[in-house]
Amino acid sequence: MAEDTHRGLSRGLTNYGDPAFSLYLRRSFAKSMGFSGEMLARPVVGIADSRSGFNNCHRHFPELIEAVKRGVLAAGGLPLEFPTVSLGEVFLSPTSMMFRNLMSIDVEEMIRAQPMDAVVLVGGCDKTVPAQLMGAASADRPAVQLLAGPMMPTSFRGERLGACTDCRRFWALHRAGQVSSSEIEDIEGNLATTAGTCAVMGTASTMASVAEALGMALPGSAAIPAVHADRLRAAEASGRRATELALQPIRPSEVITAKSVENAMRVLLAIGGSTNAIVHLAAIAGRVGVKVDLRRLNEISDSTPVLVDLKPTGQHYMSDLYAAGGVGAVLRELGPLLHLDCLGVTGETLGERLAHEQGAWVDRAVVRPLADPLAKEGGLVALFGSLAPNGAILKRSAADADLFEREGCAVVFSSLDDLAARVDDPALDVAAEDFLVLQNAGPKSGYAMPEAGYLPIPQKLARAGVKDMVRISDARMSGTAYGTVVLHASPEAAVGGPLALVRNGDRIKLSVRERSLDLLLSESEIQKRKAAWRPAVALPARGYAKLYMDHVLQAEQGCDFDFLRQA
Ligand code: FES
Numbered sequence: 001m002a003e004d005t006h007r008g009l010s011r012g013l014t015n016y017g018d019p020a021f022s023l024y025l026r027r028s029f030a031k032s033m034g035f036s037g038e039m040l041a042r043p044v045v046g047i048a049d050s051r052s053g054f055n056n057c058h059r060h061f062p063e064l065i066e067a068v069k070r071g072v073l074a075a076g077g078l079p080l081e082f083p084t085v086s087l088g089e090v091f092l093s094p095t096s097m098m099f100r101n102l103m104s105i106d107v108e109e110m111i112r113a114q115p116m117d118a119v120v121l122v123g124g125c126d127k128t129v130p131a132q133l134m135g136a137a138s139a140d141r142p143a144v145q146l147l148a149g150p151m152m153p154t155s156f157r158g159e160r161l162g163a164c165t166d167c168r169r170f171w172a173l174h175r176a177g178q179v180s181s182s183e184i185e186d187i188e189g190n191l192a193t194t195a196g197t198c199a200v201m202g203t204a205s206t207m208a209s210v211a212e213a214l215g216m217a218l219p220g221s222a223a224i225p226a227v228h229a230d231r232l233r234a235a236e237a238s239g240r241r242a243t244e245l246a247l248q249p250i251r252p253s254e255v256i257t258a259k260s261v262e263n264a265m266r267v268l269l270a271i272g273g274s275t276n277a278i279v280h281l282a283a284i285a286g287r288v289g290v291k292v293d294l295r296r297l298n299e300i301s302d303s304t305p306v307l308v309d310l311k312p313t314g315q316h317y318m319s320d321l322y323a324a325g326g327v328g329a330v331l332r333e334l335g336p337l338l339h340l341d342c343l344g345v346t347g348e349t350l351g352e353r354l355a356h357e358q359g360a361w362v363d364r365a366v367v368r369p370l371a372d373p374l375a376k377e378g379g380l381v382a383l384f385g386s387l388a389p390n391g392a393i394l395k396r397s398a399a400d401a402d403l404f405e406r407e408g409c410a411v412v413f414s415s416l417d418d419l420a421a422r423v424d425d426p427a428l429d430v431a432a433e434d435f436l437v438l439q440n441a442g443p444k445s446g447y448a449m450p451e452a453g454y455l456p457i458p459q460k461l462a463r464a465g466v467k468d469m470v471r472i473s474d475a476r477m478s479g480t481a482y483g484t485v486v487l488h489a490s491p492e493a494a495v496g497g498p499l500a501l502v503r504n505g506d507r508i509k510l511s512v513r514e515r516s517l518d519l520l521l522s523e524s525e526i527q528k529r530k531a532a533w534r535p536a537v538a539l540p541a542r543g544y545a546k547l548y549m550d551h552v553l554q555a556e557q558g559c560d561f562d563f564l565r566q567a
Pocket of ligand 1: 124204
C-alpha cells in the first residue's frame with residue numbers, strides 16, 4: 001500500500017468512496033468528544049496504553065498517561081490514547097510469551113489504522129515492551145517508548161525485598177524446609193509492594209535498558225522507578241518529543257539498525273541482563289530485517305564485561321541503578337565499544353548524547369568502571385553442539401562457574417507435567433552431579449516456551465543442601481532467576497530437535513569455555529532415535545493458538561511469526 005501523505009486527523013481515511021465525506025464525518029464524530037476545530041487541526045500523537053486490571057505492573061498508567069498528554073499539548077499536538085492488548089506476566093496461561101506476537105500485531109495494526117502522526121508506547125511488564133517495539137518497528141511510524149519503571153524494594157524484617165529474585169530465594173528455602181508456610185505467606189505480601197515492573201534486572205528491566213540503548217526511549221528514562229516524580233517528567237518529555245517527531249519524523253527503522261542492535265546487545269551483556277532479552281531483541285531486529293547472530297553474541301560477550309551489580313547476578317535493585325546514574329552511566333563506560341553514530345528518537349546520535357553526559361555522577365558500587373568490572377566477560381553465552389545445533393543460551397553471570405566444564409548423566413523429564421509429577425519423588429534416581437533435562441517446553445511444545453527452564457532442584461537434593469545443578473531445556477527462564485541453566489536449545493524437542501532424543505542415563509558434555517553442548521552418542525544411535533521419533537503435540541484446530549502453532553519460529557529467530565519478519 002502507498003504511503004499516506006496526509007497528516008493528523010486526515011491521515012488514513014475510512015473508505016466510503018468519497019474522501020471529503022469521510023473527513024467531514026470523522027471531524028464531526030471527533031467533535032462529539034468536545035474537541036475544537038483548532039485542536040483537531042493539530043498533529044495527532046497516539047498513546048498506546050497497555051494497562052489492564054490483569055496487569056499489576058501497569059497500575060500507575062493513568063497518572064503516567066496524563067503526563068504524556070500534558071507534554072503533547074504543550075508541544076502543540078493532540079494526544080489520543082488507545083488501548084492495546086496488555087500482558088501481565090503472571091496472569092496469562094500458558095505463558096505471556098504466547099501472546100507477545102498477538103500484542104505486537106495489535107500495536108502495529110492500530111498504529112497504522114488510526115490517524116496518528118507519532119505514538120508514545122507505554123509499556124513495561126516483560127513482554128509488553130518487546131511487543132510494542134516489534135509493532136512500532138513494523139508500522140514504522142515515529143514512536144517513543146515510555147517505560148513503566150521498576151517497583152521499589154520493600155524493607156521487611158531488616159532486609160530489602162524485591163520481586164522477584166527474592167521470591168525465588170524464599171521459595172527455594174521453603175522447598176528445602178527452612179521457611180515455614182506461615183512465613184512464606186508473610187513474605188508473599190511483601191515481595192511486590194508498589195506499581196512498576198520487577199525490581200531487579202529481570203526481563204522487564206533488561207528490555208527497558210535495551211529500549212534506551214537502542215535509542216527508542218529517551219536518554220536516562222529506563223531505570224527511573226515507577227513511583228518517582230522523574231518518571232512523570234519523563235512521560236511529559238516523551239509526549240513532547242513524540243509531537244516534535246510528528247512534525248519532523250525519525251522512523252523506528254532509522255533508529256533500530258544493525259549497529260544499534262549491536263549496542264543493545266553490549267548493554268544487555270554489561271548489565272547481566274535476562275536471557276529472554278536475546279529472544280526479544282532477535283524478534284525486534286527481525287522486524288527491520290536485521291539478524292541477531294548467536295555466534296556474534298559470543299564474540300561481543302567475550303569483549304563486554306559485566307559492569308552492573310544488580311540482582312539476580314549481584315546485590316542491588318533497579319532503583320539503586322537509577323540513583324547510581326542509570327543506563328547512561330553504563331553507556332558511558334561502554335563508550336569505546338559502542339557504535340556512537342547511532343541515531344536516537346531525540347534526533348541526537350549516541351555519541352552526542354554521551355558527550356553531554358560526560359562527568360555525570362556515578363555510584364561505583366552499582367556501576368563499575370570498564371577497567372574494574374564485576375566480571376571480565378559478558379553475562380550471556382551461546383552454546384552449540386550436537387544437543388543444540390542452532391544454539392542454546394546460558395547466563396553465565398548467574399551460574400555456578402564450578403559447573404561450567406562438566407560431563408553428566410541425563411535425568412530426563414519428557415514434559416512439564418512429567419516434571420511436576422516426578423521431580424520431588426523421593427524415589428527419583430538423581431544425584432547432584434547429574435544433568436536435569438526438560439523436553440518439550442519450547443515454542444511449539446503446546447506450552448509456548450514457558451519460563452520453566454529453571455527446573456527446581458529435586459527436593460531430596462535441596463534438603464541435602466544442593467543449591468545448583470546443570471539444567472538443560474528448550475524452555476526460557478525468568479530474568480529474575482539464577483543457576484547453571486542452559487535454555488532455548490534449538491531446534492526444540494517438539495519439532496524433533498536433538499533434545500527430544502535424550503534418554504535417562506545418556507552422557508552430556510557441557511563446556512562453557514568451548515561454547516559447546518554435546519550429547520555423547522554415536523551418530524548412528526542419534527540417527528536411529530531420530531528415525532523413531534514422532535511428534536507428540538496435537539495441533540490446535542482454530543483461533544490464535546492455530547495461528548501461533550502454524551507460524552512461530554525458533555528461539556534464535558526471536559519466536560516471531562514467520563510472516564511478520566522482514567526478509
Ligand atoms: Fe511485570 Fe515482573 S511481573 S515485570
